[in-house]
Amino acid sequence: MNQEIFQQKLKDLVTLANQNHKQLHQQVARQFFQEDGLSDQQLSLVLEYLRSQGIRVTGMPEGDEAKPASLTFAPKADSDSSSHSEEAAQTPSPSQETPAALSPEDAQALEEYRAHFSSQPQPSPEEVSRLFAAASAREGGALQQLAELYLPVVVELCAQLPGDIPLQDKVQEGSLGLWAALEAGLPASGQDQYLREAISRSVSRLLQEESQQKLQDNYLVERVRSLEAKVRELTEDSEVKFSVEELSAFLDMEVEEIQAILKLTGED
Structure with missing residues (x-):
């Protein structure tokens, strides 16, 4: 399926869940993508993404509905991890550059994001390398863990992109772009740059659409x-x-x- 179409459908599904008090039955999500021929593994990743957005997915096997999206790393030796780029062995740096002019609400949201992320344990370079290798092999849960690892990067990139759209909306769009890029598959090298570009491209597209709409309204x-x-x-x-x-x-x-x-x- 086209990456932009997949991303838009994910966004529509999140909107639907938010309208339903951040709750969605898993069968609804499956029917949403029924015509797209997604595999069971891909559908499971969609459900994991919904949960990462704070949405309660109901209708799952007992014990799975409230399954937390935790960042864990299995102590698995990976002989192929050396084939991944050196940058992938480093914990992704959010690169806290001076943000664009933020509204008081967005500045407060950014502060809360940073406080939350700073309280989280950071994985070692070896763990990050194993995670990239597992994500490239599409092992269960690895894409979700990598998406969580890059959330601070999403927030900082969104804070640096000027626009009238609230920071939380930009973060949601950036998360969609990140998830779509992960679902499409990681390249053999330059994984960090690939993910950052996907995040920025997704948010920039949203800002461009907002700018075009404003121009049309003004006209x-x-x-x-x-x-x-x-x-x-x-x-x-x-x-x-x-x-x-x-x-x-x-x-x-x-x-x-x-x-x-x-x-x-x-x-x-």
């Missing part, structure tokens, strides 16, 4: 104001009411555009 507002001003000019010395077709001819505007603007202003 529409200006068109409404312009139409109102021109109509006043035409009618200020007359009580005659012009039809939409006449206004179209006078103002050199499409009938459909005038109708859309009049509808927004509540005029007939």
Whole structure:
């Protein structure tokens, strides 16, 4: 399945769960992706992602519904771990650069994120190397653990990207981008850069969409104001009411555009 489509469907599923008081039956999630031909392992990863977002997945085998998303590392020797890039053997650094201008709410959220992450135990480079190797082999739980390991990176990257979207929304979008990249498969080298670029690309796309929407809204507002001003000019010395077709001819505007603007202003 196309990565962007998968990412959008994950986002829609999270929205659905949030509307249901952060709760979702596992069968709903399975039906959501029924036409996409996901394997049982991929569907399990989707359910793990939902739980990582604080969503309670119901209908699971007893004991699994409340299963915490914990960052654990099995002491498994991996003879292939040396084949992974040296950067993958280092704990991902959040790189706390100066964030973009944040609202008071976002600054508070960033502070809370950092306080939470600083209280968490950090894995050793050997554990990180084994985790990357396990994730590349798509071993059970490894992708989820790697996603959790990169959450501080997601937060810091989001804080550095300016935009009017709340930080928590950017973090959610960045997490979706991270998860989609993990689900698509890790490259043989440059895994850290690959994940960071996926996070930034996902959030940047969201910010671009928000910026485009704002431009469209501003353009529409200006068109409404312009139409109102021109109509006043035409009618200020007359009580005659012009039809939409006449206004179209006078103002050199499409009938459909005038109708859309009049509808927004509540005029007939």
